[in-house]
Amino acid sequence: MDALKTTMDRFRRTADGIVIDDSGWGDLLLGVVVGGLKLSSGQYMARRIPVTFFQPPLFERKVYLEKAVEIVRKIIGVMRADKYTRFKVCSGYVLSAVRAYLNENGYNLVEVEVTGEPQEMVERSYVKWCVEMGVPAKVLDPESGRRRFMALLQWVSEDPKVREHLVKTGWKSWQKRWRKIAYNQSHKRTAPSNTQL
Numbered sequence: 001m002d003a004l005k006t007t008m009d010r011f012r013r014t015a016d017g018i019v020i021d022d023s024g025w026g027d028l029l030l031g032v033v034v035g036g037l038k039l040s041s042g043q044y045m046a047r048r049i050p051v052t053f054f055q056p057p058l059f060e061r062k063v064y065l066e067k068a069v070e071i072v073r074k075i076i077g078v079m080r081a082d083k084y085t086r087f088k089v090c091s092g093y094v095l096s097a098v099r100a101y102l103n104e105n106g107y108n109l110v111e112v113e114v115t116g117e118p119q120e121m122v123e124r125s126y127v128k129w130c131v132e133m134g135v136p137a138k139v140l141d142p143e144s145g146r147r148r149f150m151a152l153l154q155w156v157s158e159d160p161k162v163r164e165h166l167v168k169t170g171w172k173s174w175q176k177r178w179r180k181i182a183y184n185q186s187h188k189r190t191a192p193s194n195t196q197l
Contacts, residue, residue: 016038016039016040016085016086017038017039017040017085017086017087017088018036018037018038018039018075018079018081018085018086018087018088019036019037019039019087019088019089019112019114019118020034020035020036020072020075020087020088020089020090020095020098020114021034021035021037021090021095021114021118021119021122022034022035022068022090022092022094022095022122023035023119023122023123023125023126024126024129025092025093025094026149027126027148027149027152027168028149028152028153028156028167028168028174028178029051029130029133029135029152029155029156029166029167029168030048030050030051030126030129030130030133030166030168031048031049031050031051031052031053031054031064031168032048032049032054032064032068032094032126033046033047033048033049033122033125033126033129034046034047034048034049034068034071034072034094034095034098034122035047035118035121035122035125036072036075036079037117037118037121038079043078043079044121045074045075045078045079046121046122046125047071047074048129049064049067049068049071051165051166051167051168053067054168054169054170054171055167055168055169055170056169056170058170059168059169059170059171060170064094065094065096065097066097068094068095068097068098069097069098069101072098072101072102073101081107083106083107083108084108085107085108086108086109086110087102087107087108087109087110088110088112088114089102089109089110089111089112090111090112090113090114091111091112091113099111127140130152133166135152135155136155139151139152139154139155153178153181153182154185156182157181157182157183157185160179160182160183164179164182167179
């Protein structure tokens with residue numbers, strides 16, 4: 001009877017599962033949100049990897065990968081996951097160390113493309129963070145993709161000297177292209193007009 005109960009418990013936890021996703025990796029501002037959703041209960045937990053991990057010198061050392069693992073370890077503890085809990089983890093790069101950690105420690109891991117409610121919850125957590133930092137909510141449509149990137153660049157360019165500390169400045173594209181564009185747009189706004197009254 002005990003063996004049957006153990007088998008049934010194992011099946012329930014495998015069918016239950018925890019979905020792990022991230023948001024913010026491809027966005028210009030702030031760091032990354034890593035979130036977990038326990039499917040059976042709807043329990044949700046998200047934590048932030050600060051933007052400093054996406055700026056020199058930490059970005060080059062990829063310390064953000066370790067931070068993602070720390071967050072997932074907390075999710076495991078809070079959600080009382082065990083080796084039989086199925087983890088459905090987003091296939092994105094920022095969670096690569098998470099997948100390795102789960103695999104190396106004998107967890108039931110499936111690499112997936114996260115969609116639907118789990119993805120939307122993590123996206124909303126990232127958008128909330130941006131709003132907390134002063135970004136107008138209207139430019140943060142979670143579905144907007146490249147438009148959101150450009151809207152965030154526009155927002156930074158309104159006051160780059162003040163807002164640059166919120167940017168993933170470790171990106172080579174920021175250093176080689178986007179920083180110049182942000183500061184040029186700022187100068188165009190503040191340059192005196194040549195028209196005479």
